[in-house]
Amino acid sequence: MAFTDASLTALRVFREVAERGTLTAAAAALGYTQSAVSRQIASLERAAGSPLLERRHDGVRLTSAGRVVVRRAASVIDQIDATARELAGLPDEHSTVRLGWFASAGSGVVPQALTALRETHPAITVVTREGSTPALVRALRAGTLDLALIASAPPFRPPDSETPALVLRTLVERGLCVAVPAAHPLARGDFIDIADLQGQRWIAGAGGDGVMGVWPSLDERPEIAHTARDWLAKLNLVAAGCGITTAPASLARVAPAGVRILPVHGGPSEQRRVMLARLPGALPEAAARVAEALRLAAVETRAPS
Structure with missing residues (x-):
């Protein structure tokens, strides 16, 4: 055969x-x-x-x-x-760009970039879907995505070991924060001391990483009170006083009432990078326009850490 x-x-x-x-x-x-x-x-x-x-x-x-x-x-x-x-007489898709993004990017970067593109390049159609970073990387390799917004944590290794290596562009780097109920003792100041995270009840992310949502360098076995896949669900659980969770600073602008998102002082720095990934090779004009809109949106939605 x-x-x-x-x-x-x-x-x-x-x-x-x-x-x-x-x-x-x-x-x-x-x-x-x-x-x-x-x-x-x-x-x-x-x-x-x-x-x-x-x-x-x-x-x-x-x-x-x-x-x-x-x-x-x-x-x-x-x-x-x-x-x-x-x-079938349908229009071609030369100006269609397939974009993948990790969950919290949907709170600011992606909507802002799409809004800007509608004003500056209305002929470009962007089709998007959310996924975990590993799933988005596989989709790039499989040719079902053109661009992917992925998250990276220290020591900032490549997202996979396949060849050829993906082209990676860091759009923004920001500190990881903690979301706490506004009435919680941890919410009284402008930051949280890492020592005060001991003994807290955590709201973790459901899925492949069972401790996502817990402060990474916590030196105790965390008490996980709830798990949820969706960011809004986690933040609403925080607002209800059900626990605390990690969150990027950019979510502060969309957090529900009753939630404060604060930086953590002390201990190792917990930086996170938002990166744009793609396969190597020439980037079509439409994809290049989308990439630039994402870069600008990432800078504009960056929150202080």
Whole structure:
């Protein structure tokens, strides 16, 4: 079986697996059974004559051959989709930019950039979706995103070890803060001493990192009272007096009533970078315009730490 016999369905399935990171997640996204996804991947590997995925306990990772296939698959699928749009009489998508962003970027940077673009470049269409930084990086590799806003914490390592390395641009660096109820004793000053974080009840983030939302350098086992994936839910739990949580300073402008977001003094600095990531290569004009709008919005929405 030659690779030229590979089906378009198999290529779509493979790209979804590459983006999602697991066969289970890809099956759920596509509405397939996991066995159906496995069969499509197996057919593609037979056509390629080599393994395309490395199966691991935490999901899958692309082999060197898999990276070649996913890159080419993205191009083939995009061309097929463009042909279908043209035949249907729909406008082309040369000015469409696919942008991914991590959760808190939706509170300021992304809306402000999109508002500015509507005024300065109304012909550019930006399609966005939220995701975790690892998921956004996989989507860039799979060719389903053009740009991604990702978060990075010290020691600021590359977001993955794949080749070629992603092009990364730091848009802003800011300190991590803590959100506390306005009536809480910690809210009385303009900052929180790190020693006063001992013994607090925390609201953590749900998902892959069970302690996200807890101060990173806390030298005790934290008491996690609640977990929530959504930022607004976490901040409303804070407002209700249910605990405290970490938050970027930029959320202060959108925090619900009854919440103060304060910097922490003492201990190691907890800086966070907002970075724009993309695959290497020439950046189309529309994507370059979006990237510049995001840079300006990141600077303008930066809050003091």
